[in-house]
Amino acid sequence: MPTAKRIGPYRLFFVSSDFHEPPHVHVQREKMVAKFWLDPVALAKNRGFSMVELNRIARIVEENQTELLEKWYEFFGNPQS
Numbered sequence: 375m376p377t378a379k380r381i382g383p384y385r386l387f388f389v390s391s392d393f394h395e396p397p398h399v400h401v402q403r404e405k406m407v408a409k410f411w412l413d414p415v416a417l418a419k420n421r422g423f424s425m426v427e428l429n430r431i432a433r434i435v436e437e438n439q440t441e442l443l444e445k446w447y448e449f450f451g452n453p454q455s
Contacts, residue, residue: 375400378445381434386442388449397446401431410435412443 378399379386385402392398397412406422408431415436420428435442 376449378442378449379438381438384431384434386435386438388446390449393450397443397450399435399442399446401435403427412439412446415439 375387375389377385377387383403386399387402389400398418399410399412401408401410403423408420408423408428409418410416410432411418412435415432417428417432423431
């Protein structure tokens with residue numbers, strides 16, 4: 375599970391078996407994890423984060439959306455290539 379970026383207490387990462395899904399990122403802090411779609415940014419799954427923290431994470435994902443999409447396609451390949 376390659377780490378795309380670390381921001382504060384959060385690890386943003388990809389899961390290699392998720393190549394068949396649309397671009398997304400998993401965000402982990404301690405034992406909590408959430409999954410966010412990247413285009414457009416939207417919460418897909420949540421395990422343990424409060425709504426307040428999910429809103430904070432969503433802002434982080436939005437602020438880093440371009441970089442995360444670039445890293446997604448770098449790791450999984452660009453379907454238009």
